């Protein structure tokens with residue numbers, strides 16, 4: 175648990191709608207400083223909606239969000255990003271018609287450790303492919319590019335939506351390694367995953383989302399001791415073959 179860490183994010187009783195569909199039905203969660211927290215749940219549970227709500231893209235109708243000791247509940251996404259929040263959306267959303275290099279010049283970079291040079295050091299593959307169009311990259315390279323773009327904001331808090339989706343296991347390992355590296359450098363991470371086994375292997379704590387509600391939460395270690403617990407509650411994927 176995060177008793178020794180101070181909280182950077184506290185979301186309380188979030189209710190989010192798409193039109194009349196009541197999707198998030200009272201989601202509450204916290205992220206501590208330097209913590210890697212995962213939100214698990216099967217397809218359609220509301221994981222993406224949770225991240226979109228936290229990022230201000232699909233604002234909650236009820237509930238509050240505190241980030242870095244500020245009430246950001248009704249803030250627009252660009253203002254939340256400026257506080258130092260990186261967001262890697264589902265499906266990567268890189269610019270296919272732009273080169274790797276131009277994709278990396280898009281964000282309004284905040285000053286800090288992460289610059290084009292340090293990014294290319296971290297991802298040599300991106301450096302090699304700097305003149306290639308985004309659309310011509312492999313799935314793994316596109317995910318690295320999406321993460322690299324978020325890192326250029328020098329975020330204090332990084333949210334990732336299913337970064338493992340559609341990637342070969344060996345590439346997934348690389349992506350997860352990068353995410354742990356971010357956490358080890360002091361960036362708090364909120365990781366959305368359908369593959370519970372994969373996420374629990376790297377996370378400090380986990381929440382399980384089912385039909386728009388948090389139905390379970392504990393340390394990742396406690397979940398790993400009883401895999402049936404996650405499976406039963408969320409129907410989340412627990413496929414060890416897809417991980418190591």
Ligand SMILES: Nc1ncnc2c1ncn2[C@@H]1O[C@H](COP(=O)(O)OP(=O)(O)O)[C@@H](O)[C@H]1O
Pocket residue numbers: 192195197215216217218219220221222223224
């Ligand atoms: N733009 C949208 N309009 C209407 N319903 C949506 C929209 N996006 C998602 N939903 C619905 O909200 C629920 C939660 O979706 P989502 O947050 O994407 O789940 P997850 O990321 O866990 O798969 C699903 O039932 C989905 O069909």
Ligand SMILES: [Mg+2]
Pocket residue numbers: 221222223264335336
């Ligand atoms: Mg999703």
